[in-house]
Amino acid sequence: MTVVSTGEKDNRGVTNGFDHSTYLPSNDMRVFQVPDEILFGGTWEVPKTTCLLGTRSHALNDYRRLQFLHSVSAPLLLPEVNCISKLLIRRKDFPNINLFSLTIMMHSLTCLESVHIERWSYGNVIYEGAYERCFMSSFNLPQSVKDFSFYQDNNTLYYHRLVGANHVVETMMSGLLSKVAEMAENIAISHAYEAKVIFKHPYAWRFKKLKTLALTSVVLAVCDEHAVNSLLCRVAKAAKEIPKLETLEIWGYKTLYQVPPYDKITSVAIFTYKRLDQFNSCISWKSNSSFKMSEETQAHWNDVADGQDANVSLKYLELDPNVSSIGAIHNHLALMDRILHNTSWAQV
Template sequence: MVLDRLMKDAGSGPLGLYATVSREWQRLIEQHNFSRISVNAERLASFSSCVSPRTQPYVKYIWFCWELEEYECCACAPEEELDEMPVDSPSRDDNLRIKTALETFFGLLSKWAPAGDLVLDISVHSPSDSEHWFRHLSFEPDATMDREKVEKLEFGDDEGSKKKCQRRRDLVPSPESIISTVFGKIVDRRTFESNAEEARWWRELPSVPAVTGVLLRQQTRRRWNPRSLGRMFSRFPRLQEIHYEPWREWDRYEQKATEKDYESLLESVAFANPQVRRITLFENFNESYADALITGHPRSEAFQCDTSRIPSAAVGRLVAQASLELEHLSVSFMVDAGSFLAACHGNSSWTWPRLKTLTLTTQVFVPGVDALRPIARILERAAAAARKMPRLETLHIWNGREGLAASFRYQASPPSITWRGTWPHTLRHDVVYPWKEVVYDRDPDAQLAVHHEAIDKRFVMKSHADAVHYLNLPAAVIRPVSLQQIRLDDRVRAERRAVERQYMLNLIAYGSGLGVDPAVPMV
């Protein structure tokens, strides 16, 4: 009881001192202290001495958090310095440092003997990201943020950073140049002389059998090349779980290239990591970024940003094929359930002997008469696929964006299907009957329950993150800390709109002779 209390209050003092009380306390305290560790540029040099062979089996989670060079903001930098501002983040020097750090880090981890599960969480960011335009951004280890920290982030922490924009320009839409900065490429083609050299470099990295899970969360807005990730994952021969939360590409042509790289990633995992049993892919986005980029390039043929993402059918087919040996699969926005289920429908011999949970998104879940038949077709094909998933426990198909949210849920025990959404939709007989057959295959005496649930109209869907929350989707869809960060981003965006609206009202009032100065504080 004493030890439990000490560990719960670990933030109040140096818990490591209690390890000197006795051998028993040393073992238990070290298990707690070493279960989750973080590694950055400063700690990497002393990493091997900090984690001994005796304490290495205690480590279950490593957060590799790499900080890039700081950069100036065009809103607060002196005009004479603008020409000296770095255009790219990461810079070429940054990428070379990441490359060297990975060589060192993989070399150290390669000496670890496999000891249960070990999750490697990789994040890359610049301290300047949250000092200029994106003050609300946070960079956290993979853990649910406590209430105090959430409130601190939401209501501002002016004491937490010494360097802030002086013009509060974070209250207006971010320009395309700043958005492009935080979405730079990690270890890109500038780091290597050729694709062959890059492939050889990944291939020569030491194998790390201790790692069983990889997290790449949405707080890393800079982009890993999916093809490179496939090569990285091949260095983990015991990899069982992949959780990847990339951001969508903003340029239409870049998106097509990235989709080809997604295909390469999926093929690589199937070939080099056949033991993987859990895959989560959550492609994040922010409508305000797309709006800002479209506004910044209204007629440019060199840059074309689509308002909404159009998923690739080819990637959908490969995800469907990759799911055959999985136990858990969740794919949001990267592919559409329609292409996934079409691939399943076109390959009648496919079966999923291990699959327990399946979560997909689809753009056909929208209100309106025209959507009724596409929704029914998706759900009918989902039932046909579920009949070849003998261990399936839950299936979710959902859609969410600003203003709408809807989901279809099947659960095996007790048997039920549920429609939940921001608009009424009735599951008709032609949809319900195939799911009755799914239930009958398992238990001829079981009865299927059909539910319809409405989301309270008081809940406003500011984005897909609100949809995840109010649809009660499973936690495996996205990491809890990522969901919190996206919802915080939504709140900031709502505040920006309120400021802009008030500013326009002030201008109108001032112009109509009501004597309201548009320069008065708007918040």
């Protein structure tokens, strides 16, 4: 565990990060990805430097998971800590932290302003179910949080092979958003909350101070023109009600696996809205498939940028049709630093 002081005068400038110096067998850290062949049978000899079937075990070798001893008769409570303002848990360190212990720590960190959590999925039905039950019942955010980032790891081959569709925790995310909506300035939620669900009821939350918002949507990845235009129109209506919005980004990434010879088709789409000043904004659509926004969609986004006096530019960019990973598109994301920690992009 590393604690770094930023030297702020109010004694609230302490970053709490969980980090284990773990040997990584390769520079790009992709050794934990399962070969395509394993999805369709065959054998695979697991190197000693990796864990079984491309995912980390419940506890890493030579390390014991960070957890507290507790009992039902004597619930564990930690003293209130008001000198820590930032919590960062990187993807590679998530398996080393007991989730119950994490929630206990969260309850004691009453002055957190920034929470950035990157999940590493266990790829095991039992562990995933236990995680979701614990997360939904006990995870909490203090109202002081201004920056909230949550990345749900759901794109590994191992995860899709054993667990199937992602068990999203939308109910819990709704509660978290309701709690921090008025104070939040930056929110990034990936693979844990479908964007179309959030914007289905665009006035459910009042984001009075929100400046940046990054979400994921399978609708964009499927790239059905009618569905995408419908979603973007709903997003525009919601964006108009966010007075301080500077950047909004919705992106989708989906890989479809086919029968041997193990061909796969990857669909990627990124929608980005940036407000440049009071009357100037820009919209970009980046994808490896063909799509054009409808006139109705463009009109809705003109309205977001102050209607008739607005100048909204629209750009299209064609991405590589052979994109092999989420990490390969990170340079095309305007909010990439809020979605994942810089070093984590090499792992996804």
